[in-house]
Amino acid sequence: MKALRLTLESFRFAWQALKANLLRTILSLLGVTVGIFAIIAVFTVVDSLEKNIRDSMNFVGDKVIYVQKWPWAFGGDYPWWKYFNRPVPTVREFREMQRTLNPASHNGIAIFAATGGNTLKAGSNSLSDCAIQGVSYEYRRVSEVPVAEGRYFTEQEMKSARNVAIIGATIAQNLFPGRSALGQEFKAKGQRYTVIGVMEREGKKLLDTPSNDTNCYLPFTSFAKIFQLSTNGMGGATPTIAIKGRDDDPGLLNLEAEIQGTVRVIRGLKPREDDNFALNRPELLANAITQLFSIIGIAGAVIGSFAMLVGGFGIANIMFVSVKERTNIIGIQKSLGAKNYFILFQFLFEAVFLCLLGGASGILLVYLITLIPQDGLALFMSGARISLGLVVSVVIGVLAGIIPAILAANLDPVIAIRAK
Structure with missing residues (x-):
């Protein structure tokens, strides 16, 4: 019960912080959105291309x-x-x-x-x-x-x-x-x-x-x-x-x-x-197609990961700024008895929540594209790719927010309260 209350409280602090700096939040979301969009779009095109080729070869x-x-x-x-x-x-x-x-x-x-x-x-x-x-x-x-x-x-x-x-x-x-x-x-x-x-x-x-x-x-x-x-x-x-x-x-x-x-x-x-x-x-053709698209998928993931990397750095930068701005509040919370792990989770959840919002936006954009009628190549997005996008968003959020969260959790309450 305590863990659930701690989680909900941390999410509430994270949500308030994101609303307080709406413009900065939106700009940060764009980086993650573009990154997730690039990765999921590449995998969606590769999956759709492979499916269409296999369907074209189903006569064998x-x-x-x-x-x-x-x-x-x-x-x-x-x-x-x-x-x-x-x-x-x-x-x-x-x-x-x-x-x-x-x-x-x-x-x-x-x-x-x-x-x-x-x-x-x-x-x-x-x-x-x-x-x-x-x-x-x-x-x-x-x-x-x-x-x-x-x-x-x-x-x-x-x-x-x-x-x-x-x-x-x-x-x-x-x-x-x-x-x-x-x-x-x-x-x-x-x-x-x-x-x-x-x-x-x-x-x-x-x-x-x-x-x-x-x-x-x-x-x-x-x-x-x-x-x-x-x-x-x-x-x-x-x-x-x-x-x-x-x-x-x-x-x-x-x-x-x-x-x-x-x-x-x-x-x-x-x-x-x-x-x-x-x-x-037919397995000869199927194996050749599988090997080809495995290589294409890896190459696409590497290219898309660069866009995701830029988004991750943007989130990390925003989190460092957020810790700096809220140093005084952190000091007050710790002086009132807040534990280090509460401060840690507060900032970590904020980074993860930010990345999940950006990732969901990127996935939504890809899904909307798949709804556009295509004559030559019918696009589809599988549930596995949606899950992949959300998991990548969480991982990027943890990696981007863990260092700022640790720094915030380890602040001395006396020094933090005196910070301007």
Whole structure:
């Protein structure tokens, strides 16, 4: 109870001192506000940039292993020219993997292929530069297909190569303006397709990566009727086999080993022969992004800390002036029985309170900026960054106020009372 009363009394003295010198308080707040604003703004931009890039890369999926001809990262002693001689994954290999892989080791296996720059037509309406992607039935287990209206493909539609399609929101809006796209027909490569589903709108992405808004999904068997599948990865639509891992397989190490062994058996590779395929994983991209933004974040924090340092020196200077002005009052308080720790806390709380006000103002400014609509980069401020700003404010307040507070607490009451 005594500690609580002491704390409240110290805050009351601090608040009275800040109100008594309002202009000086505001000028001191500006230094801390600018410092916290600089630090939190840098971290907010870095966090937002990282999130937008990760969202732009979400088409590669999570916990997925891709069987492809080309690796996403080159390295090691493998001769570059051998990559050209590698075969591409085929439908036969996909069927063999479906039959051979242990169902308990994965959550789904799919094959897909895509082409870009296609024009879709419906009556007098058309839309160019669309992506057409052929997918197998289990593709929705490997990668998200966010159907907002309608439904996904059935197994019968896949097996019978039905001319049905799931289209993106931009395609639906341009081909069928002012009406529902479900059940409507459009043309692609001279073939008519019936719309059975429309996907959710994704909007503009930070990176120029594939977007579902201009994407058209077809059954893989229907896709193969109008597009030539590549046999060497150099021309036509190149198939990719994707396997979704399980949560109980940390790092997907077991699944990766099983896939590697299965593909080697299917392709008849001898024990001493190198793999003639690549097992690509989104973690490579995720790790690269994490490392990049860790460096950017550290660099931004160092730059922002200089602004915070200036604010801290400003607070320390104000506290020294405050101790000088209130020396006589300190002497009177000590002569009336005030303990050294009461005087110490009184000035320390004043410095911390001042920094918290400045820090909260800086955080508020950053938050207001995040509310401004942004087309290219959507800004957001996380609760962790708000907490960081407040913690930094408290730390700066303690560091800036501890020496003046100690000096005030150690004043001799007789000498302090005589001070002018």
